[in-house]
Amino acid sequence: xxxxxxxxxxxxxxxxxxxxxxxxxxxxxxxxxxxxxxxxxxxxxxxxxxxxxxxxxxxxxxxxxxxxxxxxxxxxxxxxxxxxxxxxxxxxxxxxxxxxxxxxxxxxxxxxxxxxxxxxxxxxxxxxxxxxxxxxxxxxxxxxxxxxxxxxxxxxxxxxxxxxxxxxxxxxxxxxxxxxxxxxxxxxxxxxxxxxxxxxxxxxxxxxxxxxxxxxxxxxxxxxxxxxxxxxxxxxxxxxxxxxxxxxxxxxxxxxxxxxxxxxxxxxxxxxxxxxxxxxxxxxxxxxxxxxxxxx
Numbered sequence: 001x002x003x004x005x006x007x008x009x010x011x012x013x014x015x016x017x018x019x020x021x022x023x024x025x026x027x028x029x030x031x032x033x034x035x036x037x038x039x040x041x042x043x044x045x046x047x048x049x050x051x052x053x054x055x056x057x058x059x060x061x062x063x064x065x066x067x068x069x070x071x072x073x074x075x076x077x078x079x080x081x082x083x084x085x086x087x088x089x090x091x092x093x094x095x096x097x098x099x100x101x102x103x104x105x106x107x108x109x110x111x112x113x114x115x116x117x118x119x120x121x122x123x124x125x126x127x128x129x130x131x132x133x134x135x136x137x138x139x140x141x142x143x144x145x146x147x148x149x150x151x152x153x154x155x156x157x158x159x160x161x162x163x164x165x166x167x168x169x170x171x172x173x174x175x176x177x178x179x180x181x182x183x184x185x186x187x188x189x190x191x192x193x194x195x196x197x198x199x200x201x202x203x204x205x206x207x208x209x210x211x212x213x214x215x216x217x218x219x220x221x222x223x224x225x226x227x228x229x230x231x232x233x234x235x236x237x238x239x240x241x242x243x244x245x246x247x248x249x250x251x252x253x254x255x256x257x258x259x260x261x262x263x264x265x266x267x268x269x270x271x272x273x274x275x276x277x278x279x280x281x282x283x284x285x286x287x288x289x290x291x292x293x294x295x296x
Contacts, residue, residue, distance in 0.1 A: 013105045013238040013262040063223055065185045071223070072167065072181040077214035080170055084218035087230040088205075088295065091256040097289040098253050098281060100128040100274075101229065102263035105162045105209065106135025113143055114263045117271035121152065126278055129291045131158035131207045131229070134191040136264060137198075148199060154290045155203060157226060160190030162209035165217040172212035173238075184217045188224050205229040205291050211260065229291060231260035236273065239265035246273020251280040258291070 082089075091099060102117070104110075110133075121128055130153050137144045148155050164170065165184055166177035178184045188206060196202045206226040213221075213228060221228045235241075235250045239262040246261070246269050253259055261270050278288075 013103055013110060013264065062189075062225065065182060065189070068185045068220055068223065069180075069182050072184075072216055072220055075167065075181070075216045075219075077167055077216045079215045080166070080212065082211055082230050084213050084215040084228070086218055086222055087213070087228045088258065088291070089230040089232045090258055091289070091294040093256070095289075095294050096255045096285075097287045097294055098255065099258045099289055099291050099294060100126065100235075100250075100261070101131060101156070101207070101231065101258060101291070102128055102261050102270075103131045103158055103207065104133060104136040104140075104262070104264040105158065106133035106137070106139060106264070107162060110162070110264050111136050111139035112264045112266050113140060114266040114268075114271050116266065117263055117274060118147070120271060120275045120278075122150070124278060125152065126288045127152045127154075127290045127293065128288070129154050129156050129205065129229070130263065131156040131205070132191075132195075133158040133162045133209070134160045134194055135162065137191075137194065144198070154205075154292055155195060155199060156205040156207060156229060156291070157188065157191050157195055157203040158207055159187050159209050161187060163187050164210045165208035165213035165221070167214060167216045167220075170212075170214065172210040175210060177212070178217070181216070181220060184220045185224070188221055188226065192224065192226065202226070207260075227295070229258065231258045233257045233259040235259045235261040236268065236270045238262065239268035239270055241269050241273065243269035243272035243276065246270055247276040247280075249277075250274060251277035253277075253281065253286075255286060 091097060130147060132155055147153055164172040164175055164177035167181050167184060169179035170177045178187050192202055202225060206221050207229045211230060218228050233253045236246050250259055
């Protein structure tokens with residue numbers, strides 16, 4: 001696939017963007033996704049979690065680390081990349097909306113906050129799904145509470161340490177991945193527990209650091225009650241694109257796209273590019289949705 005051949009670092013988003021990046025514009029790649037279940041997550045207040053909606057579909061009891069190791073500890077992966085079975089890359093067939101998703105990777109060089117981007121989305125009332133890493137939440141607790149209380153946004157799980165999700169230690173863009181089923185559990189469940197405590201219920205969607213996974217790891221994500229969210233349009237190449245590249249790439253997204261960008265690099269071109277692309281898409285008749293608005 002085209003996206004797998006992009007220059008190194010274009011989906012990592014946790015280091016400072018290269019000022020002279022030679023990354024070319026990502027091509028929108030269409031894939032068929034499958035629907036997740038349940039209505040959108042409830043909001044939390046600025047001071048604590050809100051009550052869980054009485055209409056929320058009941059979730060099965062959480063599986064334990066030991067159960068995951070027993071079930072998947074000896075499984076041999078067959079795939080590696082963006083296309084593991086069950087990963088959602090697009091909205092359901094015929095959906096006219098576009099899902100904007102923004103990662104916040106956390107860690108050294110990756111815990112910034114693109115206030116201009118978020119202010120623009122609020123001003124234009126554009127909904128989005130925000131994938132937040134545990135390290136970013138720890139570095140920005142007040143911002144997290146503010147974002148989680150915003151009805152336009154839903155919060156997704158972007159992992160505990162921002163690692164590619166592998167059961168064999170495979171790397172992506174120079175970032176070593178998880179090395180076993182147990183480490184996959186830790187990467188997903190660590191931040192899941194944090195978000196559940198802060199939001200009042202578990203997140204519905206997960207995206208790994210770099211968005212890479214193997215098929216065994218993707219099954220573990222499902223076993224933990226979350227849907228692995230991929231993408232069909234690489235909107236800012238790990239926050240390395242110029243504003244014009246973001247405008248061109250995101251502004252050309254077809255209906256049903258899941259767009260990946262970043263909200264942790266205010267020095268990058270994402271905010272300016274999104275601010276130019278959104279009116280273009282609206283003029284073309286598109287609407288914007290959170291993932292849970294389209295994946296019922």
